[in-house]
Amino acid sequence: MSAVTDIGFLEMRITKVVGFHQDEGALEYAVLDEVSGTQQLVIQIGHSEAFLLAASLQGMHWPRPMTYDFAAALVRGLGGSVRQVRLDRVLDGAYAATVEVDGPHGTARIDARTSDALNLAALMGAPVFAAPEMLAECAAWLAGDSVAAANGRMALTAAPMTIRRADT
Numbered sequence: 001m002s003a004v005t006d007i008g009f010l011e012m013r014i015t016k017v018v019g020f021h022q023d024e025g026a027l028e029y030a031v032l033d034e035v036s037g038t039q040q041l042v043i044q045i046g047h048s049e050a051f052l053l054a055a056s057l058q059g060m061h062w063p064r065p066m067t068y069d070f071a072a073a074l075v076r077g078l079g080g081s082v083r084q085v086r087l088d089r090v091l092d093g094a095y096a097a098t099v100e101v102d103g104p105h106g107t108a109r110i111d112a113r114t115s116d117a118l119n120l121a122a123l124m125g126a127p128v129f130a131a132p133e134m135l136a137e138c139a140a141w142l143a144g145d146s147v148a149a150a151n152g153r154m155a156l157t158a159a160p161m162t163i164r165r166a167d168t
Contacts, residue, residue, distance in 0.1 A: 009129035011035040014122055016160035017054040029155035030118055039135045042152045043095055049115035054161040056122040068119040079104045082126035085117040087134055095134060
């Protein structure tokens with residue numbers, strides 16, 4: 001068992017990426033489900049990050065490496081692997097992550113945006129863990145009566161984003 005679960009982190013699975021358009025513009029979210037429970041985490045992410053994460057979850061491949069393909073190849077090319085991704089804190093209202101990379105010189109912990117860490121985890125098959133505080137914060141946010149909370153709740157029930165290549 002990973003040491004991270006010893007301090008209360010919960011293993012999560014990237015379930016889907018959703019996107020919808022409202023008056024504020026396009027909104028994209030990553031939705032994660034607890035692997036051994038019922039808790040969910042909804043994370044608003046940028047358009048490019050959402051597109052690439054949805055494509056990765058669908059198993060799409062590109063003729064040339066995209067940004068996260070390159071990052072994954074770089075980690076592998078340097079003899080490393082992503083041990084795990086930890087969604088471990090909230091900074092200035094945004095979720096933040098730590099990517100643990102095992103390499104020839106040991107384990108390195110790299111600070112990351114959550115959307116970048118999730119994209120890397122999806123490509124490299126790395127487990128994702130969330131701090132209980134993040135899950136509690138997300139649950140409180142989703143229970144709120146703001147427009148943002150309503151959008152987050154809509155993300156939970158929305159159909160996953162589907163990416164199609166123009167040449168198919």
